[in-house]
Amino acid sequence: MSAWLWHFADMLLATGRDILPIAAIIIGFQLLVIRKPLANPRKIAIGFFYVVLGIACFLEGLDMALFPLGKLMATQLTSPEFLGIAATGPRTWLTYSWVYVFAACIGFATTLAEPSLLAVAMKAEQISGGAIRAWGLRIAVSIGVAVGIALGTFRIVTGTELYFYIVVGYVVVIIQTMFAPKMIIALAYDSGGVTTSTVTVPLVTALGLGLATTVPGRNPLVDGFGLIAFASLFPIIAVLAYAQLAQTLGKPHPKP
């Protein structure tokens, strides 16, 4: 128990150190450049403490529960025993179907539970006066991440060029941008970065590197990374499509 407490204190300290630069920047600018005292220092200090404690607990919980489970499953899903094939037998991309299903499900679920996305979705609903629903936005982004990560695992399994997929994705985004309602564009571009945060990134990276290690003929250095790139690109496409759909179906939507 005491060892665990020490470990947790360490974790708290590390998170505190990570938060420190940004706290220093905010407070430094407030005091030195704006030259006004903080409006409600007690409340803000308690809030910062909650953030540090919250992130520390959250990361610790992920380390204890979700990562080991995710890793265990990634290994199990690619093992020859589970696939029912000989260790050196022939395999096509279809052999790994369960990997794609798992990748899509994990992408969807982790994105839906993402605190940063929750924060931005609430902000978006508030600013748009309810025209954009927080839940609709979250589901659109989650579907985007699910499709993105599934396609990313497909890329790792087949060993095709990352460059090709991303450029095609960019072209789709550019075409969608020309037709999408103007007020959603910036939000859609942002949602790409928002989805892939502290929960998703290590989990998905571990999945990609694990796949590139276990699938024969793949090199983790060249093939292992790139899943996050998919997870950042596809939400943009999904949100633009969501806005387009909402407009076409004639949902309440303030016209400028």
Next chain:
Amino acid sequence: MLKNRFIRQLFSSCLDLLPILAVVLVFQVAVIRQPIPDVAHLLEGMVLVVFGLALFVQGLEQSLFPLGESMAYAFARKGSVFWLLVFAFCLGFGTTVAEPALIAISDEAARIAAQGHIIADSDAARKSYALGLRLTVALSVGVAILVGVLRILRGWPLHYLIIGGYCVVTAVTPFAPADIIGIAYDSGGVTTSTITVPLVAALGVGLATAIKGRNPMIDGFGLIAFASLTPMIFVMAYGMLR
């Protein structure tokens, strides 16, 4: 009052975690069909995740969101473009260099690079590679937020800048070494994480609300989009120059 809000927050965190639990459980029971080892440890972790999530959102609403917004208002009213841009750069650099996900990924990238004999397989070489990667990404996010704030001030249309950025990424990739491309593309998504997103989004929205004739819906968002784009270019340059 606070207690009630926190309990409600806890409840909503439980709801947020439910999808993950469902996916993992369904796969374990229906597809893999093996008993889950160490269930007690697992449940302990789940409780921590729920508790941490609730605390995080609570703390965010109390400190980072209102602080970032009030600061953006203050800078917009002060009218000093120079200090606003300095603040924007510091915010981008400071939040990114502290990003836990980025720390984890750059360490992982250094480990993989050492295994692939791209760098020497020693502690010092790995550390300097990882730190170089982190500083490159932090620098690129600082530049991104700076350009993004400049965009909000001038009212440039976002999609021209983004499409221009895409073109640069596309043009640079063929010249970048193959082993850096995956990491470079990933670093775009890695940068914008738990701390960065809420603070930067608050800055953008607050700024667009404070400036006359700007619609926060159109002009306020878009900072994070830059922060996911520039790291790709900067990291590929890092790979070429290193």
